[in-house]
Amino acid sequence: MAPRRGAEVEQEPAPVALKFNEPLSWRAGKAIPIAELHKRLDALSTELQEMDQEETDKDSLAGVAKELAAHTLLSHKDKGVRALTACCLVDVLKLCAPDAPFTGTQLKDIFTLFVTSILPALSDPSNAYNPQHKYVLVSLAEVKSIVLIQDLPNADALLAHLFTSLFDIISGSSKSSTGEEIAKDVQYNMTQILVTLVDEAASLPSQAVDVIVAQFLRASVPGSGKLKNGEVLDEKQTTLLPKELPEAYNMAKTVCNSCPEKMGRYISQYFNEVIIDCSGPIRANVHREGAGSDDEDVATGPTESDLRELVKAHKLLRELWRVSPAVLQNVIPQLEAELSTDNVQLRLLATETLGDIISGIGAAGPPPVPFMDPAAYPPVSLEDFPLAHTSDSILTKPISPQSFAQTHAGVYHNFMGRIKDKSLIVRSGWTTAIGRILVTSAGGIGLSREEENVLVKGLGEKLEDGDEKVRLAAVKVVGTFSLRDVMTKLAPNGDVTKPGSVLFILGDRVKDRKYHVRQEAISVLGRLWGVATGEIAKGNLSVISALGGIPVRVFDAYYANDQDTQVLIDHVTYEQLLPLNYPPKKVKGAKAVNGNSQTQGNGHASFDPDKVRAERILLLLKSLEAKSKKAFFAIQGRQSQYSEVLKAFLARCEEYNGGVAAENIKDSKNKLDLVINWYTHSLPDPPRTTVDLQKYAKMHDRRSYQLLRFAMDPEKDFKTVHNSIKEFQKRINEASAAPAGLLDTLIPIVYRSSSLVYNKSHLPTILQYATGGESELQAAANELNLEISEKMPDIFKNNIKELCAILHDDVPSDTKENTPNSVETLRTLAQFAKARPADLPKDRKFIQTLVLFGIYGVPARSAKYAVNILVVATDRKEMYVKDLLEKSTTDWTYGEDHCLTKLATISELSLLEPEYTDEANDQILEITTQELLLKVRTPNKATDPAWQPISDIDEECEAKCWALQILVNRVRGISEQEKARELGGPVMKVLNTLIFKNGELSKNNDTPRHHKARLTLKAAHLMLKLCQVKTFDALLTPTAFNHLAVVAQNPQAEMRRSFIEKLQKYLVRGLLPLRFYTIIFLTAFEPEVGFRNSIMTWIRSRTKVLQALKKTTMELTLARLLSLLAHHPDYPLKPNESEDDDQTYLLELRDHGRYILYYLNTVASEENLGLIYKFAERTKQTRDGIDALQSERLYVMSDLAQGIIRNVELKNSWRMQVLPTKVNLPSGIFAPLPSHEVAQEIAETDYLPAEMEDILAAFVKNPNKKAKQKRKSDDKDEDGQPSAKKAKTSKSMPRTSVAKPKDRNAPKAKNRKSDDYSTSAAISTNRRQSGRGASSKKVYKDRDSSEDEEEMLEGVAEWEYIHENAGSSSEQAESDNEVGKYNSPETNPEPEQSPGAGAEDIPEPKPPRPNGRGGREKIAKSAKATPGKSAKSTPATKKNAARKEVVEDEGDDDDDDFGIDMEDIPPIPKPLPTKKGSAKAAGKTKTNGVGQTEEDTRPKRGGGSKSKTPPPESEDNANESPPPETPSTRRGRAKARDKSPVSEGGNDEELSDTSPPPKSASVKKTKVKALTNPVTIESLRPKRAARGAKANAKSPPPEPEEEEVAEEEVIEEIVVMEESPPPAKPTRRVSKRKSNTPIATKKVAPAKATRTTKGKGAVKSGNYAMDEDE
Secondary structure: OOOOOOOOOOOOOOOEOOOOOOOOOOOOOOOOOHHHHHHHHHHHHHHHHHOOOOOEOHHHHHHHHHHHOOHHHHOOOOHHHHHHHHHHHHHHHHHHOOOOOOOHHHHHHHHHHHHHHHHHHHHOOOOOOHHHHHHHHHHHHHHOHHHHHHHOOOHHHHHHHHHHHHHHHHHOOOOOOOOOOOOHHHHHHHHHHHHHHHHHOOOOOHHHHHHHHHHHHHHOOOOHHHOOOOOOOOHHHHOOOOOOOOHHHHHHHHHHHHOHHHHHHHHHHHHHHHHHHHHHHHHHHHHHHHOOOOOOOOOOOOOHHHHHHHHHHHHHHHHHHHHOHHHHOOOHHHHHHHHOOOOHHHHHHHHHHHHHHHHOOOOOOOOOOOOOOOOOOOOOOHHHOOOOOOOOOOOOOOOOOOOHHHHOHHHHHHHHHHHHOOOHHHHHHHHHHHHHHHHHOOOOOOOOHHHHHHHHHHHHHHHOOOOHHHHHHHHHHHHOOOHHHHHHHHHHHOOOOOOOOHHHHHHHHHHOOOHHHHHHHHHHHHHHHHHHHHHHHHOOHHHHHHHOOHHHHHHHHHHHOOHHHHHHHHHHHHHHHOOOOOOOOOOOOOOOOOOOOEEEEOOEEEEOHHHHHHHHHHHHHHHOOHHHHHHHHHHHHOHHHHHHHHHHHHHHHHHHHHHOOOOOHHHHHHHHHHHHHHHHOOOOOHHHHHHHHHHHHHHOOHHHHHHHHHHHOOOOOHHHHHHHHHHHHHHHHHOOOOOOOHHHHHHHHHHHHOOOOOOOOOHHHHHHHHHOOOOOOHHHHHHHHHHHHHHOHHHHHHHHHHHHHHHHHOOOOOOOOOOHHHHHHHHHHHHHHHHOHHHOOOOHHHHHHHHHHHHHOOOOHHHHHHHHHHHHHOOOHHHHHHHHHHHHHOOOOOOOOOHHHHHHHHHHHHHHOHHHHHHHHHHHHHHHHHHHHOOOOOOOOOOOOOOOOHHHOOHHHHHHHHHHHHHHHHHHOOOOHHHHHHHHHHHHHHHHHHHHOOOOOOOOOOOOHHHHHHHHHHHHHHHHHHOOOHHHHOOOOHHHHHHHHHHHHOOOHHHHHHHHHHHHHHHHOOOOOHHHHHHHHHHHHOOOHHHHHHHHHHHHHHHHHHHHOOOOHHHHHHHHHHHHHHOOOOOOOOOOOOHHHHHHHHHHHHHHHHHHHHHHHHHOOOOOHHHHHHHHHHHHHOEEOOOHHHHHHHHHHHHHHHHHHHHHHHHOOOOOOOOOOOOOOOOOOEEOOOOHHHHHHHHHOOOOOOOHHHHHHHHHHOOOOOOOOOOOHHHEOOOOOEOHHHHHHHHHOOOOOOOOOOOOOOOOHHHOOOOOOOOOOOOOOOOOOOHHHHHHOOOHHHOOHHHHHHHHOOOOOOOEEOOHHHOOOOOOOOOOOEOOOOOOOOOOOOOOEOOOOOOOOOOOOOOOOOOOHHHHOOOOOOOOOOOOOOOOOOOOOOOOOOOOHHHHOOOOOOOOOOOOOOOOOOOOOOOOOOOOOOOOOOOEEEEOOOOOEEEEOOOOOOOOOOOOOOOOOOOOOOOOOOOOOOOOOEEOOOOOOOOOOOOOOOOOOEEOOOOOOOOOOOOOOOOOOOOOOOOOHHHOOOOHHHOOOOOOOOOOOOOOOEEOOOHHHHHHHOOOOOOOOOOHHHHHHHHHHHHHOOOOOOOOOOOOEEOOEEOOOEEOOOOOOEEOOO
């Protein structure tokens, strides 16, 4: 049935069939022309492009598809044909999708065309068929027909080629690449093809994965793989890096981020394969080694090629974390496994990789180190540094997409555990890694405060690692921090002065035992401070607190006395702290730092370079503390000496003439070698120094000679000096004959010899700050002025008139006070006056100004300096001195009319012009004694502090200090020997009384506590001052010396420090006798650890210096120390019968041995241990010369010392050499034994309990470990508080009650007969002894008695005793007989001086010492004073920087009026001798303290025989100039002479052994008067007969050989301040000794002693005489 008309029928449109019907294939030999073929393919392509996939008849495409897939088209030689064919093929694939009308073989050929021909052609955008190529690319990407490639057989090769081609095209590395930039759409479509393939593929071939991950290595810096561990590119190198990421890198990044899961699996597999391939043999090896296999075929580690692959793989991980952390989800656990592997290289790689991953550092490495130039001007500020590390290149910019610590917490924890890795290279890598984490703030993500603190503490721990490479890595890490990083990350952990902080530990590395660590640390610190000077100058408190102490740490390293370190300090001083090129000639316009030295003008800073540099010097000096300031001044002060040596070296070089055609070539060579030898002692590596200097001399560069002379010339300005040094360096570098590294030797010499700091260009600015208004740099300027005036007066002389004008403008009057600035100006001028008095102005105006300062100057020390200048500046000295003296003494009233200023004037006049002050002695003594010392005006309150700083002391205390200074200066100014001895005795006794009674002079004992402390310290300082003169040192008895020594253990920390520092200064300068070295070792219990460590450093330095001079001073000190310890207030008393007392005695005896161990730790070495042991043994062969009844104490100390020495030998594995030579001891503190039998008995007796052997062994092994007592409960009182120390203290302290306490130290009656001289028969000799103990005994029966007698009688003085009725004599004070370089500025002490006549008549019980050994350990605790016990005071811990010289005696005489102490500074080598043999000083030899001879340079008092040639090991220096004083004489007994021939008039004695005195000889008991006489002026007034004598005689008359002074006469002269009778114990001890000891000891003085000579210098022996050392 037909449909109805008009009905609409919906029909689907018919598929559009392909209209193209032209052939595309041909038969062989009938090829279609290329043009025609192009036309046909183009028409086909156009039609196919217009067809729609949904409307196309796919069957109509079958024929065309077959022809297009023909081999003739796919492999056609014409590029156009292939391109058009490819366009048609991609259209066919698009229209027929999803079913391609091709067979598998055809598809393979088609995609081979795409991959190998079409797509690679995209690398050339200029290709004629580039549109067709792009069309194929777009079609493959959009239609995703590229996925068909995965269905082809053996498609992996095509895929690998496709990935390689696309990345090559993008990177421009394709063969067909023309270098023209690829279009962005092409890049996009290529990326989409790769993403499609990765996303759709079930698996990718490993080659394709390799190609993808390899793109991330494009971020590596060329050559970065060659950088060593921890090194980074600097800023200049990174400027050449690309600013954007490579396109191939971005394409790979997109692929990874688009398919994170699949790419993560592929990358995990890739990384795992690399690890297995490279580390598989290692793991097997570890396992086999664990099983004990010895198979030699097992690999021991990755090969070099394997290691390169591992490094590359780990670099990829760094970069992958930056671009796509998600793809590493499966790889991070593998890295964690590597952290625990046994292979060190894998652990190191994993550690470094994880560190960089956390830091966001990629394959290009860390960001460049921030540029920090210490010479930049204006100095940079914190605002100049960015908040985060930036880089010009994106490759080195730290980027972390997410926090690693949060996403992989377990791995992060494992990574942090590498801090304790057993491998040092792993720890080094970990240290570098955490430094990068801190610097980059974990790749910009940021760190929590807790995480940051852990990392900073870990860095500090690695700075103290046991291995030098780890410490070096840690120091280098800190060097990568910018100033902002240091302030924000390290400073919160603590500043450079806070123990335990990173910056503090970094400061400690300046003294590291390894040179490379020291070098890096000092460079990092110096650079930090140099860069921070801008903020420090602006007063930024946070920067000052954190980094202001860096110069202190740098210059404190100078005390290490290491030549390498000193060279490093030279470099850091002149290259970073005070760079020579600062400020640079051309500076960029910037804001001024402090506004002092530059002005602003149209964007450019205008400044005075000399002023800017001077301000930098003052800023550095202001940052230093007292100790480091001494080192800085010492470094600058040596410039004059080094310049003189360099001048001599240049002269020798010119004379040598390069070794060519020189006259007397051999002599010139010898002179040159002499100078070079001097340099080898001051520079490290002497062989290299010698070779380099010799080669420099052979170069004979005359221009360089002149340049060095310019650099040394003090008349040249800084610009000339700097330019000379720069040109010198350039000439040496360019010289062909100069060896490599020559400048390394020459530059330290140039720095030390040139006028770099003390330069005339800096002086105007320094004077401006010193004399200007209030400024933070004023104090530093004053100090620098003072140093320049003292060390370089030639530079300073041009500015004298300016200083004098300043003084005139500030002159004081009765109604007007001067400003404080004038005091420092006067001090500077006074120092200059000592060196260059002729250059001072002598006009009346200037002299009148000085006179007014001497009368009205405030503070009082200004008058002191004014008087010093006045006496050398005026030609009418007599008139002005008398006028000053009259105005100062007439109507002097305390508290009125500048009384303190007048006292200062009197003090200086008494010292400098004693002949004019002699007539005013009565008035002076009235003022000092009756008006000041004997009166107490300040009420004594219970609330008074125990110590007051100098700035807080009141007027009365200062006046009393000036009074003491006047008394001392009064006797120091006397040059007549007899008069000085006459007046010096009472003054010494005043000082002794102050020291003994802790500063109390009042009869009522009402002196305030802080006054007593200050007066005690002042007396101790003045005692040291007086003992620099032989005459006064002879008056200091051993007992008084022991009292003085204990000042070093005063409860007040300030007193201890001040006394010790003053003592060190005098000892270094050689001003004190050698016995004063003993006092230093009482600091063993110093509670301030830093101070004690500095003292130990000083002792080691002095020991090294003295040993270099072939002196045995420090070894002999042990004998003196044992005597001092035997009489120390803390000496442990013998126990009672109870077991607890025995245990307490052992522990206290062990604690007493800490002094000896302290001595050994600072002095002993394997070389001198035998000599030290010899001295310890020798003390047991004598008896106590101070108190014979307490000789057993000396033997206990001797045995204790020997035991500790033996244990020290074992602990250090030393081999002690036994010395066969005989050593002698000082006679004042040691007395001879009466007989051979007594000596034998003492030698066979062990005075230590048997238990002490084990106690000492444990004590030496671990001195800080406290031994446990057997019963601790018994050591507590009812309140549960420990009472052992109280009991101990009460035993050791003197008893002042009327009742006579039992003398527990006295020997038992059954063990000591009245006429027996042995001190120990009570202790059994059958105690348990170890082999060492037995060997240490001296058994005299092992030798022939005649040998002992001969040895012990060698050089012995012999005595004859007169009957007691022959007359009375005074109690003799045997002091150490020493000859020193008194009042000499030389650094090396001379032999000790013999004692003069001086009897100590005040009672000498042991003073209470709250800071004894028992009390010092609890020095911070206060103990309530009870009768019979001394109260322990709490030492002050606060230091006061300000000092008044009047009290501290900074500058009160000729040797240290104005100088800065230099006691701790390592010595500079002595100046070069001018000719061979000139070092020998003229003089006679004498026998020193160890049985050797030495040069006697003292003035001769008569003729005498010639001395013998001194043997080696002479303790004292023979090269010193003779001191001005003549040797003092002894009073009260005859002097003993050495048996060996010595110069006549010598008074040295040796302690040796002779036969006992006759039994019939008796000694009369001397009466000790009670010291109750009131103070009178007559006691201090000189005898009228001597009034008219000239005080300034050129040479004092020779002293008499003998002088006897009755004891009663001396007692009447002493100044006594209390009426109470002396304590019972000393009186009883003296009387007992006199009855039991008929020998010549201190407390038993015979009525008269005569000396009988046998021949020449021989003395007949009646008893054992004394051996004086030196």
